[in-house]
Amino acid sequence: MAKVVAGVGTSHVPAIGAAVGQGKTQEPYWKPVFEGMQALRDRLAEIRPDVCIIVYNDHASYFALDLIPTFALGVGSQFQPHDEGYGPRPVPVVKGDPQFGWHLAESLILDEFDLTLVNELTVDHGLTVPLSVAFGQPGEWPCRVIPLCVNVVQYPPPTGNRCLQLGRALRRAIDAYPEDIKVAIFGTGGLSHQLQGERAGLINASYDNVWLDQLISDPERVARISHLELLRETGSEGLECIMWLIMRGALDPHVQVAHRFYHVPVSNTAYGLLLLENG
């Protein structure tokens, strides 16, 4: 039977990908950030997940204003890095798992989560930066990947509670999969940041840390936070932290914190990292 072996929360700041690609990880600006990721990398190298379900948002890359699915599941066999204006990120092609993807699709839709299914899908930094955070620069990614794309660019995104409930449905779907695979779930994005407007550069470290505490111990409380509060406190782009609730929902109610790291700044963003394991 399939088993959930880890939940990872990580910001997906594109500059992290650029720092990896350009060999800057030991420079003074970046060194503490990459040191902060090491415990995650070490532990994932021990756990060796077969499949990572990566909850992320597309940044006007594959999906634009012509088509905006709230939740989209990648069921294809591979996903090429998207050209975000610099040429595609020089990272390995992302291999999918169509058999598992279709199992998740069937299970989630019959569980009343009406996802959009995507076969042809290019993936941007929202998905590939978390892979770089977790696995560095391998010749190929050491796991298959199921992309779960959430709209957080067009207002309104789904509620935090809907994300938490989707995570719980995802867990039911994983638990019902007969193959013996180890599954890790990544919730990505956030934490506090605002890229736009006169308030660009906003960071709210104290709010982020309380939010992390509560995500771990009382996710239902975090799931009830309104979009208005997140916009105000964590910035217009900080709102994407709701995607971590899908990861949290897929784990047990009580979890162990295997690693936690927080650092300001990474580019214009507060970087947060969490590795959770079931009891």
Place this chain on the structure above:
Amino acid sequence: MNTTRTREYHDIPGTYVFDGDHYRKGYHLNMLCKSLDIAANRDAFRADPNTYLDRFRLSPEQRSAVQGRDWLGLLRLGGNIYYTFKLAIFDGLSMQHAGAAMSGTGMSVEAFRQMMLDGGRPVKGNRSRREAPHG
């Protein structure tokens, strides 16, 4: 109907929440920016910006904000940062360049970088227009 509803988030200073009103206003502007994902389009835009812009149904104000790289104006005209940033990438600019320009205070890129290193723009004084009289 062209009425814009008042929303509670309009009270947040210096923040352009990309809702349906912004979507409708900025559709063609954002799709112009989106087109720059394709290398051949970047080449065409670089070779002849005016002819390239003719392909998109921009308002005169949007066209002029694109030409003048008015990063804050683009947001006010319906631009979304993930789209308008594609124009900044096209120009070889970083998110700190865009952030400094959008601050609307003549902030330099260096000052913006330093603000981030010092912990970012504080939320105190920036939560609400009532709190931020200059927001």
